[in-house]
Amino acid sequence: MLRRPSGAPKGVWGWMTTVDHKKIGILYGVTAGIFFLIGGIEALVLRLQLGAPNQTLVSADQYNQLFTMHGTTMIFLVVMPLSAGFANYLVPLMIGARDVAFPRLNAFGYWVFLVGGLFMYSSFFLGGAPNGGWFGYAPQTALQYSPGHNIDFWVFGLQILGIASLSGAVNLIVTILNMRAPGMSLMRMPIFVWMSLVAQMLLLFAMPVITVALFLLMFDRLFGANFFNINAGADPLLWQHLFWIFGHPEVYILILPAMGVVSEVLPVFSRKPLFGYSVMVFSGIAIGFMGWGVWAHHMFATGLGPVAVSAFSLSTMFIAVPTGVKIFNWIATMWGGRIRISTPLLFAAGFVAMFTIGGLSGVTHAIVPSDTQQTDTYYIVAHFHYVLFGGSIFGLFAGVYYWYPKFTNKLLDERLGKLHFVLMLIGFNLTFGPMHVLGLQGMPRRIYTYPANRGWDFWNFVSTIGSLTIALSILVFLINVRKTRRTEQDVGADPWDARTLEWSIPSPPPSYNFASVPVVAARDELWHRKYGEDGEGRPVRRELDYPVVESLDDGEGKHIHMPSPSYWPLVASLAFPVICYGLIYRVWAVSILGAFWLIGAIYAWALEPQTAPPEDDDDAVEPPALGPGDDGQPVPALAQGGG
Secondary structure, rough: OOOOOOOOOOOHHHHHHOOOHHHHHHHHHHHHHHHHHHHHHHHHHHHHHHOOOOOOOOOHHHHHEEEEEHHHHHHHHHHHHHHHHHHHHHHHHHHHHHOOOOOHHHHHHHHHHHHHHHHHHHHOOOOOOOOOOOOOOOOOOOOOOOOHHHHHHHHHHHHHHHHHHHHHHHHHHHHHHOOOOOOOOOOOOOHHHHHHHHHHHHHHHHHHHHHHHHHHHHHHHHOOOOOOHHHOOOOOOOHHHHHHHHHHHHHHHHHHHHHHHHHHHHHHOOOOOOOOOOHHHHHHHHHHHHHOHHHHHHHHOOOOOHHHHHHHHHHHOOOHHHHHHHHHHHHOOOOOOOOOOHHHHHHHHHHHHHHHHHHHHHHHHHHHHHHHHHHOOHHHHHHHHHHHHHHHHHHHHHHHHHHHHHHOOOOOHHHHHHHHHHHHHHHHHHHHHHHHHHHHHHHHHHOOOOOOOOOOOOHHHHHHHHHHHHHHHHHHHHHHHHHHHOOOOOOOOOOOOOOHHOOOOOOOOOOOOOOOOEEOOOOOOHHHHHHHEEOOEEEEEEEOOOOOOOOOOOOOOOOOOOOOOHHHHHHHHHHHHHHHHHHHHHHHHHHHHHHHOOOHHHHHHHHOHHHHHOOHOOOOEEEOOEEEOOOOOOHHHHHHOOO
16 A cells, blocks of 8 residues: 555656656646636626626625635745746756755645635535635634535635645745755755745744634634624724735735746846845845735825834835836846847746836835725726736746746747737736726725616726736737647757756756756856857857766766655645535534545654655656767766757
């Protein structure tokens, strides 16, 4: 029973038992992509409902369910796991490691994320989806005001997803701090790795806060506790403090990885190093720290008092400083560069422009009278979509187009890619730009319909047209992916003439990543291996040499032992929905069964042999045969794949 899967499982079973960080990264990306389509359809229905006054496409309760699931999906099931997918796939490659620190924990994190998402969506078939908003304000979400099971699914679903996020955060932090290649100091790490590290640190400390809030709400709903019962003397602001202490760092958990992606893309397509690398690193760290001190600007309208309001107003203004530093550094990176107008660059530049607009509208929230006027209007909806869609989604699409050749050895079609960008940019601004006007005109958010002659009809119509344009742009992207899958391409290891280590190995990378562990001597290691300088300091292409690669393993025939596949991450993850269904429907025996299931799976995981049986150990991979180079030194795997 405790044997690992024999050999190297193929097909679906191979994906279900894999512990390879690259496959898990792809699983994260594909799953988050599917949830992105679902969340997008939900948003489209919302916009069709609001496209004209007095619409009856959905009822008020259905509208509440849709906007709650749209927000929850996009934050917890799309942007966070997409960033996790990039980090899982790329971080070990970028730091010169063969794997993550805890491969089975990595697989466990993905499966828990998947079952958490499916658990939450099962609510649509079991009486109704969560309907209290992605913020779940108590006491409205307490049992006396939300007697159905809608909120129970939200509470337990987020707790399952929180376990996935924490396991991924621990794994990536340990990997980055302990598994960097020789010579890769912290200040030589690629900027994407730095931003991922800061985001995972934020996640590590932010998730416990929302977990505490969710446990309190769970006890109120299941056992009649009074943490949010005003009649029993509870303070209704307790939930808001706990939620936004998590919620505002969460914004930076979502945006920092996208900032890292853009900081990798812009130098490659500007043919210049990143301007102010050190400043970019420390501004990212500063954003991480300062993100903890601004949560109460979400609560200016709750009557915190003048001292608290003044303090949080100032802290909100200050956090614009490191963010502004990053924006100026991105512009300086492009300034004077030999720009290549490719799709990754367009999305990266789109990120800078849209995020800047979102940042400027965010500054208005630091001004208390302005914020008070804007609270709970569509101006807020416009602001956070400019930050989270214009920021995260544009940045992550830049990453998709940039690293797609590394994932598949194929380039996405450039013409379709540019069409995708243009349609998305137009659709995005048509959708969310008018919401600034609607907010200033006083249209409240979270209303499922509105009467005519309020002055809101035209801009709502424009906004709905914009959302349909975004949907069309996503369709173009899907066509591009399908078209590219059918093509026979071999773009080589380094089609963009890039700067970081992942482009020095074949595409897609072998299971062991590097046949020999690279020794790093400079920031932008690959660039310095490919280019020297002429007498005037201009970069000159040279033949690849490998003066900084450490000697290889003991030579031909030496096996690189990679972690064997395992059943137990999947088996253990399936216990969580069993426990939660039992708690929601008060069938305690089911919950106890799920708890025993989980404990048993953890014991089996702990007692599992480290590797597959020797006779089946096909997962151990022999590195490519090596030959002598021009200088008589062995040529390492970095030369494989061309480019």
